Amino acid sequence: MMAGAVVEIVRSAGGCAVIDGGFATQLEALGADINDPLWSAACLITKPHLIKEVHMQYLEAGADVIISSSYQATIPGFLARGILLEDAEGLLRTSVELALEARDEFWKSTLRKSKPVYNRALVAASIGSYGAYLADGSEYSGSYGEDITIEKLKDFHRRRLQVLASAGPDLIAFEAIPNKMEAQALVELLEEEDIQVPSWICFSSVDGKNLCSGESFADCLQILNASDKVAIVGVNCTPPQFIESIIRELKKQTKKAIAVYPNSGEVWDGRAKRWLPVQCFGHKSFDVLAKRWQEAGASFIGGCCRTTPSTIRAVSKILKGKMAYSATQI
Numbered sequence: 001m002m003a004g005a006v007v008e009i010v011r012s013a014g015g016c017a018v019i020d021g022g023f024a025t026q027l028e029a030l031g032a033d034i035n036d037p038l039w040s041a042a043c044l045i046t047k048p049h050l051i052k053e054v055h056m057q058y059l060e061a062g063a064d065v066i067i068s069s070s071y072q073a074t075i076p077g078f079l080a081r082g083i084l085l086e087d088a089e090g091l092l093r094t095s096v097e098l099a100l101e102a103r104d105e106f107w108k109s110t111l112r113k114s115k116p117v118y119n120r121a122l123v124a125a126s127i128g129s130y131g132a133y134l135a136d137g138s139e140y141s142g143s144y145g146e147d148i149t150i151e152k153l154k155d156f157h158r159r160r161l162q163v164l165a166s167a168g169p170d171l172i173a174f175e176a177i178p179n180k181m182e183a184q185a186l187v188e189l190l191e192e193e194d195i196q197v198p199s200w201i202c203f204s205s206v207d208g209k210n211l212c213s214g215e216s217f218a219d220c221l222q223i224l225n226a227s228d229k230v231a232i233v234g235v236n237c238t239p240p241q242f243i244e245s246i247i248r249e250l251k252k253q254t255k256k257a258i259a260v261y262p263n264s265g266e267v268w269d270g271r272a273k274r275w276l277p278v279q280c281f282g283h284k285s286f287d288v289l290a291k292r293w294q295e296a297g298a299s300f301i302g303g304c305c306r307t308t309p310s311t312i313r314a315v316s317k318i319l320k321g322k323m324a325y326s327a328t329q330i
């Protein structure tokens, strides 16, 4: 069962809601330095106004769901920075508050216009994987080593989940989960803590067939299907050319709503130290693919790393059959 607000946003978006695009990518485009163990979450300390600005840009581009800046914001990460526990928890709350403020301000300004082209967006509180916190590559291998257990993963996620859930988001977005053990830990944690905010759990894949760890979507979906706390399942941070077949696989494995928000398709050339342009999926642009993902059964579509507000504007236009007008154009 999907929670009411989730059903409503999908309905008012015309059957498919638009998620925002690469958050860290856009922060960098606005001049933020995110070369930091906290990655984009470093801006919670140094440049909170840029965080709100990125949210505003995605709202204006037509996002029905914006994702908070907490992907790599963790309590141990903040403590390692010399930040006090109380302040670390405050920064987590701030990530949700900045997104709520942006949503509310944008919605207020939309209501003043005569032609309603936007929906009141939902705010999803981002939670990255344990591997994202380790920042040792395990975010994309799913290999957490011999010593890690479900209990340890639950303890890692517990307090951040409690704090973010109590800050008033509409959704919790577990992003780029690379292995089955972490999926199990998250489902158990949502039940144990009796989290009332509906969640999505999105996996990442490097080959389009399995999770990063090599474990199957089928095995992981079985775990997620057992919990009503998980309203939406899907994939993010995965190359776009794999998405259509992953949706078809997920459709076979679950009745839950499906969210997909892949990377742009650009590939990092380590030798030349630059991003190579998208060229791998038969001249189909991201927005044209998004239409196919909708037809394949996705209810939430957006972008992850290297996608921008202009990607989301195009996706919004193609999925809703209308341009999400910028405030100045109306």
Ligand code: MET
Binding pocket: 021, 022, 023, 024, 025, 040, 067, 071, 126, 175, 176, 237, 304, 305
């Ligand atoms: C590596 S996945 C990152 C997800 C995060 N919401 C971002 O776009 O920055």
